[in-house]
Structures are given as structure tokens and as C-alpha cells.
Amino acid sequence: MVVEALTEVIAPEGVKARLIATKSTDITLPHAEQTNGRVVPVQHAAESKVDFGAEVYGxxxxRLTDADFQLISDALHKHKVLIFKEQPEMLQPQQQYxxxxxxDPDETTGGFAHGADPFLTSHGGVNIYGIQSRPAIPxxxxxxxxxxxxxxxxxxQFPPGFKVKGIDHHAFHLPPHIPKEEREKGASRFYQWHWDGALYNIPPPRVGCLLAVKTPKxxxxxxxxxxxxxTEMKIPPGATAYVAGSRALEVLDEETRQIVLHSRIEYAPHAFKWMSTAHSARLGHILETEGLxxxxxxxxxxxxxxxxxYPMVWTNPKTGEKSLQVHGQGAVKLYLRSSPDGxxxxxxxxxxxxxFMHRIMRPAISPENIYAHRHQEQDVVLWYNRALWHSIVS
Known part of the structure; x- marks a missing residue:
């Protein structure tokens, strides 16, 4: 099981949990004069173009302190993805929150990632919110x-026998789908390339977080x-795939790069409800235009x-690095300029x-630019949501 805050957790049969942080409780951290944290950059294969990711020890x-958090924040803005190793026990949901x-200490609206959850079910007087594919932890x-x-x-506090409905590309991607017999042999697709956010009313969170509870084997x-x-790529079962927005900006031709540097995107109101009846492209980066x-x-x-x-290019506040941060499926209108005063x-x-979204997203979605993280049980993964795209496979 994995947890997200955006936070995600991987559970039996490959289950993920998402944390939507709100300022509903005291988020003050205990004080410490120093941290024992140690950051070690991830070493990628020689043929890889991925330049992000680090492991954190200590x-x-x-038992997070303010000194720990300062090290984490600095490292996250630099490395974009942090993998916390050697956790002495499973991270508790309250601590993940x-x-x-x-x-995001100033975000007080009920659930800054996707908004307030609908009521799902009740068991023994315990109400459960969310939807069947992502129920909230009571x-x-x-x-x-x-x-x-x-x-x-x-x-x-989940009721006995409670089942989480799996995400399946059959319900979202444009047919034809991968036949069942080929999927049973290990064929899959990226479900949706995105960064986390409501795309309406609520600002996108700065981080996402995954806790691996039980991973697929x-x-x-x-x-x-x-x-x-x-194009095909081998990745571990249950992996989360990441692409850096900085790399996405780098691989564009110069004319297109100048356009995205000075342009904006308008996203659909209630974007996920709006797209719920439409089909995704098979690569998971845009919607098919069928009028659905x-x-x-x-x-x-x-x-x-x-x-x-939102602007198409976002700037890292600590490093100054620029990233192409676009959500291809939610986009409904473009405001294009090729220069600041154009x-x-x-x-x-x-x-x-x-x-246009395909033009600016597809170059980055190539195997050499993708970091497919293999989750290890009890590890925690934290990523900078305003500089990366990610996807699961389905």
C-alpha cells in the first residue's frame, strides 16, 4: 500500500493512499537544534537522462522535528524526489499529514489537492469519505x-472486507485496450501523466508523498x-513514474520553448468531473477530442x-530552475505569446x-527521461509536485 499529500501508499494487490493536507490540526513541529539526516543522490543508469532523485537516511x-524539515525542504527543492530509507516503523497517517x-501551512480550504470528499459509506458509526477508487482513511x-x-x-478503522476498486485504463483510455491475456503476461500503459491539483479553485500542493505498505510482487x-x-519500457510492478518539468522544457525546440516561457493555460472548471466521460489518449497525456x-x-x-x-513554466523558489508544468488533460484554452511583449x-x-499540448509534452515522455521508482515496503517517497509530472501504470 502507498500513502500521498499529495501523498500515496501502495497496499495489497497494489493499493495507493493519497493525503490531501489541510490546516485542520496543529502542524507545528517539535524543535531540535540539528538533524541527523543525510542525503545521497540516486545514481541512474548511464543511458538515462534523469538528473533528479535522492535517498534520505537518519x-x-x-518523530519529525523542525531541523529535519528544513533539511528535507532544501533537499526536495534541489533533488525533486526524496526516498526515505531505513524507517524504524511504518509511517503513521497523522505524521504523513x-x-x-x-x-502548505496557509492552505485552509478543505483538502487543497482535489477539494472536499463526498460521503462514500458508513460502517459501525464510522463514516468513510472519498470514492471507491480512493477512499479516505477514517x-x-x-x-x-x-x-x-x-x-x-x-x-x-476500515470495515472488515472493505475493497478498494483498482484504476484500470479500460475505463479511461481510448480503445482498443490491451487484451487481458497480454496484460496477464505483463503488458501495461501509463494511466495519466499529470501533476496533482484540482485545476479549479484550489492551488496545487507543493508536495506529494508515498508510503509503501505492501507492494506488488x-x-x-x-x-x-x-x-x-x-516505444516500450520495462518498469517494476507498482512503480510510480516521474518526468522532470525542467527536462521537458530543455528538449523543446527553441521556437516552442519561447512560446511556453511566455504563455498561459486555462483549465476546465470541475476538470475531473468534466473529463470523466471522455477518453484519454493511450499514452495518458491528453484527452481525445470526441465531444464526450x-x-x-x-x-x-x-x-x-x-x-x-496558470503559466506554462513555473520557477523553483529556492533554486531558480524553470519547469514546464502543464496538465494536458485538463487544458481548455491557451493564451500564447512568443515573447514577453508579443x-x-x-x-x-x-x-x-x-x-499543442501533445507538441509540448510528448518529447519529454521518452524512456531516457523517465524515473520509474521501485517502491520498497516501509519506504516513504516525497516529490516536489510543482516541478515533476508523474503517472502510475494500469
Missing amino acids: IDLN LLTANF VQPQVHILGRGEVPENHY GPDVTVRWDDGTG ELPREKLPPVDETKICI EEKIVDDLKEVRD
């Missing part, structure tokens, strides 16, 4: 379990691009002042919008 996240909430409702399979008995899976290029999105009249009421328009071109035709 910090017990269940504490870790992630300290990165003892810390900002934490969600994502994945597939039955939740262990007495697992953070078996040989590596073969991830298919299925976009006509024949929910029309405005079938969405919850829209407050025009809460529609999100004429702005507005693109609101969905096919043109998606063609």
Missing part, C-alpha cells in the same frame, strides 16, 4: 488509499506507449472567479489545444 518521519501540511481523512484489493483487517511489466511509435466531455450545464455550478489560469493568441478549439 530521519525518523514519525504533518510532513506534507508543513509545505483516522486521518486527508489520507486516501489508492489501488486494488481488500484492505487488511483493522487497517486504520513479480517480474517487471512492459509499458507500451501505443501511440504508433512502438460533460457540458457546462451538467457540471456543478461554476464560479468564473475560481477558474484557474501579441497574445487565444486558442479555445479543443483539438487545437490538445494538438
Whole structure:
């Protein structure tokens, strides 16, 4: 099981839990004069273009101090992904919330990643919120379990026999899908390349966090691009895949790079409800243009002042590094400029919008740019959500 805060956790049969941090409790950390933390950069294969990731030793996240947090924050902005090794015991949901909430202490609206959860079910007087594919943990409702399979008995107040519905590309990707017999032999796809955020009303969180409780076992899976290029990649089962927005910016041609440096994206209101009836492209980076999105009249009421328009390129506040941070599936309108004072071109035709999103996202989504993290049980993974894209496989 994995936990996220965004926080994610991997459970039986490959289950993930997501933490949506809110300022609902005291997030003050105990004081310490120094930390015992030690940061060791990840060594990637010689053919890899990945330049991020580090392992952290010597910090017990269940006993996190302000000195620990300062080291973590500095290291995270530098390395983008941190893997906390040698945790003496499983990270508790309350402490996972504490870790992630300290990165966004001023976000007080109920759940800054995707908003307030709907009521799901009740058991023995315990209410459970969320949706079947990511139910909230009753003892810390900002934490969600994502994945597939039955939740262990007495697992953070979940009822006996409670099952988490697995995420499956059959329900989201454009057909044809990978046949069952090929999937059983290890064929898979990236489900959705994204950074975490509501894309409406609520700002995107600064971090995501994964706790590996129980990980899938078996040989590596073969991830298919299925976009006509024949591209494939071997990755560990249950892995989380990451691409750096800085690398995505670097691999663009100069003309396109100048455009994204000076342009903005408008995202759909209630974006995930809006796209729930549409198909994703098979690579998981954009939607197919079939006219299947929910029309405005079938969405919850829209407050025009809460529609999100973000720059395409974001700057790391500690390092100054620039990253192409775009959510291809939620984009509905582009405001394009090729220079700071150039004429702005507005693109609101969905096919043109998606063609442009494909143009700027696809170059980075290549095996040499992808870090597929193999989760080890009891390890914790923290990533800088405003500089990376990520995806699971399904």
C-alpha cells in the first residue's frame, strides 16, 4: 500500500493512499537544534537522462522535528524526489499529514489537492469519505488509499472486507485496450501523466508523498506507449513514474520553448468531473477530442472567479530552475505569446489545444527521461509536485 499529500501508499494487490493536507490540526513541529539526516543522490543508469532523485537516511518521519524539515525542504527543492530509507516503523497517517501540511501551512480550504470528499459509506458509526477508487482513511481523512484489493483487517478503522476498486485504463483510455491475456503476461500503459491539483479553485500542493505498505510482487511489466511509435519500457510492478518539468522544457525546440516561457493555460472548471466521460489518449497525456466531455450545464455550478489560469513554466523558489508544468488533460484554452511583449493568441478549439499540448509534452515522455521508482515496503517517497509530472501504470 502507498500513502500521498499529495501523498500515496501502495497496499495489497497494489493499493495507493493519497493525503490531501489541510490546516485542520496543529502542524507545528517539535524543535531540535540539528538533524541527523543525510542525503545521497540516486545514481541512474548511464543511458538515462534523469538528473533528479535522492535517498534520505537518519530521519525518523514519525518523530519529525523542525531541523529535519528544513533539511528535507532544501533537499526536495534541489533533488525533486526524496526516498526515505531505513524507517524504524511504518509511517503513521497523522505524521504523513504533518510532513506534507508543513509545505502548505496557509492552505485552509478543505483538502487543497482535489477539494472536499463526498460521503462514500458508513460502517459501525464510522463514516468513510472519498470514492471507491480512493477512499479516505477514517483516522486521518486527508489520507486516501489508492489501488486494488481488500484492505487488511483493522487497517486504520476500515470495515472488515472493505475493497478498494483498482484504476484500470479500460475505463479511461481510448480503445482498443490491451487484451487481458497480454496484460496477464505483463503488458501495461501509463494511466495519466499529470501533476496533482484540482485545476479549479484550489492551488496545487507543493508536495506529494508515498508510503509503501505492501507492494506488488513479480517480474517487471512492459509499458507500451501505443501511440504508433512502438516505444516500450520495462518498469517494476507498482512503480510510480516521474518526468522532470525542467527536462521537458530543455528538449523543446527553441521556437516552442519561447512560446511556453511566455504563455498561459486555462483549465476546465470541475476538470475531473468534466473529463470523466471522455477518453484519454493511450499514452495518458491528453484527452481525445470526441465531444464526450460533460457540458457546462451538467457540471456543478461554476464560479468564473475560481477558474484557474496558470503559466506554462513555473520557477523553483529556492533554486531558480524553470519547469514546464502543464496538465494536458485538463487544458481548455491557451493564451500564447512568443515573447514577453508579443501579441497574445487565444486558442479555445479543443483539438487545437490538445494538438499543442501533445507538441509540448510528448518529447519529454521518452524512456531516457523517465524515473520509474521501485517502491520498497516501509519506504516513504516525497516529490516536489510543482516541478515533476508523474503517472502510475494500469
